[in-house]
Amino acid sequence: MAMTEHSSVVSPLLTDLYQISMAYAYWKSGKHQEESTFDLFFRKNPFGGEFTLFAGLEDCLKFVQNYKFQTSDIDYLRKALPDYIEKEFYDFLSTLDMNDIRIYAMPEGSVAFPRLPLLRIEGPLLKAQLLETTLLTLVNFASLVATNAARFRTAVEPQKILHEFGLRRAQGPDGGLSASKYCYLGGFDGTSNVLAGKLYGIPIRGTHAHAFVSSYQNLDELKVRELSDRITGESRPFAQLCLKYLDELGSILKIFPDQTSKGELAAFIAYAISFPSGFLALVDTYDVLKSGVPNFLAVALALHECNYEALGLRLDSGDLAYLSLRVRANFVEVAQKFNLSYIEHLNIVASNDINEDTLHSLEKQGHAIDTFGIGTHLVTCQKQPALGCVYKLVELNGKPCIKVSQDIEKVTIPGRKNVYRFYDSNGEALCDLMTTTDESEPIPGTRKLCRHPFYETKRAYVTPTTVQTMYKLYWANGQIQHALPTWQEVRIYAQQQIKTVRKDHRRNLNPTPYKVSVTDHLYLFLHRLWMNSVPIGELA
Numbered sequence: 001m002a003m004t005e006h007s008s009v010v011s012p013l014l015t016d017l018y019q020i021s022m023a024y025a026y027w028k029s030g031k032h033q034e035e036s037t038f039d040l041f042f043r044k045n046p047f048g049g050e051f052t053l054f055a056g057l058e059d060c061l062k063f064v065q066n067y068k069f070q071t072s073d074i075d076y077l078r079k080a081l082p083d084y085i086e087k088e089f090y091d092f093l094s095t096l097d098m099n100d101i102r103i104y105a106m107p108e109g110s111v112a113f114p115r116l117p118l119l120r121i122e123g124p125l126l127k128a129q130l131l132e133t134t135l136l137t138l139v140n141f142a143s144l145v146a147t148n149a150a151r152f153r154t155a156v157e158p159q160k161i162l163h164e165f166g167l168r169r170a171q172g173p174d175g176g177l178s179a180s181k182y183c184y185l186g187g188f189d190g191t192s193n194v195l196a197g198k199l200y201g202i203p204i205r206g207t208h209a210h211a212f213v214s215s216y217q218n219l220d221e222l223k224v225r226e227l228s229d230r231i232t233g234e235s236r237p238f239a240q241l242c243l244k245y246l247d248e249l250g251s252i253l254k255i256f257p258d259q260t261s262k263g264e265l266a267a268f269i270a271y272a273i274s275f276p277s278g279f280l281a282l283v284d285t286y287d288v289l290k291s292g293v294p295n296f297l298a299v300a301l302a303l304h305e306c307n308y309e310a311l312g313l314r315l316d317s318g319d320l321a322y323l324s325l326r327v328r329a330n331f332v333e334v335a336q337k338f339n340l341s342y343i344e345h346l347n348i349v350a351s352n353d354i355n356e357d358t359l360h361s362l363e364k365q366g367h368a369i370d371t372f373g374i375g376t377h378l379v380t381c382q383k384q385p386a387l388g389c390v391y392k393l394v395e396l397n398g399k400p401c402i403k404v405s406q407d408i409e410k411v412t413i414p415g416r417k418n419v420y421r422f423y424d425s426n427g428e429a430l431c432d433l434m435t436t437t438d439e440s441e442p443i444p445g446t447r448k449l450c451r452h453p454f455y456e457t458k459r460a461y462v463t464p465t466t467v468q469t470m471y472k473l474y475w476a477n478g479q480i481q482h483a484l485p486t487w488q489e490v491r492i493y494a495q496q497q498i499k500t501v502r503k504d505h506r507r508n509l510n511p512t513p514y515k516v517s518v519t520d521h522l523y524l525f526l527h528r529l530w531m532n533s534v535p536i537g538e539l540a
């Protein structure tokens with residue numbers, strides 16, 4: 001399945017009023033058919049980093065493919081817009097489609113850098129203009145949260161499992177669903193969001209909450225106390241077995257079996273009877289080391305006697321590094337005493353307000369956590385709430401357009417451009433080179449002058465071992481031009497792309513800026529146009 005389900009609110013009215021106002025003014029003044037090119041790009045990487053993951057392309061293509069003002073949309077506009085809007089404009093809008101628009105883009109999941117167009121939109125001015133806000137809203141959060149997830153991913157060792165638990169804290173239902181989708185792209189392994197699992201095929205994962213533990217006061221409340229042996233099918237007195245093992249654990253773990261919470265034990269027993277092959281217990285409701293872990297291990301050993309293996313436990317408070325190490329030490333002791341080596345390797349899941357800095361700190365301290373469950377700070381992008389993608393007109397009727405600014409970073413790079421990524425012999429990215437579309441493609445093994453777009457003295461010769469052409473034509477003649485990859489393939493591509501970015505560009509503290517350069521031809525073109533666009537002052 002290439003295309004995944006799409007939010008139903010993504011439609012032509014999901015835009016800013018000024019797009020429709022401009023559309024009318026273009027139409028009224030006879031400019032609507034003029035041939036335009038817009039670039040969609042950002043100026044600064046998020047989170048103080050030096051890379052961004054580009055996401056949201058499939059949603060953009062689906063939006064363009066389904067672009068149609070519904071009768072109710074037109075009726076609403078007639079009421080909402082001024083009376084003097086000519087009625088023929090509404091007739092024009094009601095038949096509008098995006099079939100003569102062309103969209104060039106980087107593949108979804110590409111690593112992107114400032115000033116590179118992520119999308120290049122070409123076609124009639126009115127139509128290309130109408131797409132601005134919706135394309136931005138589809139790309140900005142998707143790329144931001146995917147990049148956030150990728151940063152969390154790089155903060156931990158590759159074999160660690162990351163689960164996204166953010167739905168309850170996300171910016172509304174659509175924010176939650178988008179976060180689950182794009183965190184998976186960024187390298188998370190699963191989500192607690194069940195709808196995201198259904199829509200996007202993301203593995204759904206989860207444990208249980210404190211409420212399940214608190215819902216039991218004591219063992220008498222257990223209505224079911226038996227469990228059938230997985231192999232023989234024979235009914236076993238499961239609750240009794242758990243109490244027997246709890247007693248044995250007293251001297252091994254140096255705890256008092258009578259002091260563990262019996263409500264907690266009852267909850268674990270009930271949960272294990274319900275999920276004998278999927279038992280993962282939340283152990284911090286009362287006291288992790290004196291109650292939660294002994295109760296958990298007692299149930300795990302009883303499960304073993306019934307030919308099942310427990311999965312692990314979750315820590316949700318306290319010092320996660322210290323507690324995880326103590327828990328692992330308990331696992332090692334029990335594994336040795338009972339000669340059950342898998343007990344040593346049971347999964348330790350940690351959650352509770354984890355952010356990127358916590359992950360880096362935990363890695364430095366040393367810990368025994370296998371899986372991180374992360375919600376709030378991941379999905380709300382705590383470090384930076386928005387990516388600043390913009391949409392700028394760069395060419396009209398074959399003539400380049402430039403937006404000048406006092407702030408050099410805000411000057412747009414005019415004209416239709418291509419982007420090439422240069423790689424060294426290790427497959428690491430050296431720099432990106434922007435060219436005008438009439439320049440020839442750079443050739444691998446050939447030296448090329450790469451210039452900073454704005455600073456004359458910053459330039460270098462680069463000889464790439466390989467060259468990646470970053471754009472593909474994705475939308476033309478009213479059709480998606482490439483069979484789109486599956487969501488799994490996009491995720492794999494994103495993970496491969498991140499590995500091509502040198503470690504010093506990826507580190508979290510003061511990363512080295514990646515070079516985004518232009519050819520000599522584009523440099524001269526840009527600066528000539530810039531000069532011509534700025535009037536010469538006169539001092540009296």
Ligand SMILES: Nc1ncnc2c1ncn2[C@@H]1O[C@H](COP(=O)(O)OP(=O)(O)OP(=O)(O)O)[C@@H](O)[C@H]1O
Pocket residue numbers: 316317318319320321322351352353354355358361362365
């Ligand atoms: N070893 C650690 N190093 C750095 N940060 C940690 C470590 N262990 C836990 N944290 C973080 O410290 C914070 C602790 O949260 P908080 O102060 O709310 O305490 P708590 O353990 O949740 O207490 P409570 O029992 O009240 O829930 C969390 O953000 C958690 O991710």
Ligand SMILES: O=P(O)(O)OC[C@H]1O[C@H](OP(=O)(O)OP(=O)(O)O)[C@H](O)[C@@H]1O
Pocket residue numbers: 165166168169316351352353354373374375376377
């Ligand atoms: O901490 P996050 O990264 O957002 O991860 C998700 C959190 O959601 C759940 O509890 P919730 O926060 O609802 O309640 P609690 O903090 O009292 O456990 C869970 O136990 C995690 O703590």
Ligand SMILES: O=C(O)c1cccnc1
Pocket residue numbers: 165166192205206207208209314351373375
């Ligand atoms: O499954 C979990 O453990 C979970 C799910 C959502 C939020 N917090 C935890």
Ligand SMILES: [Mg+2]
Pocket residue numbers: 352353
């Ligand atoms: Mg919490």
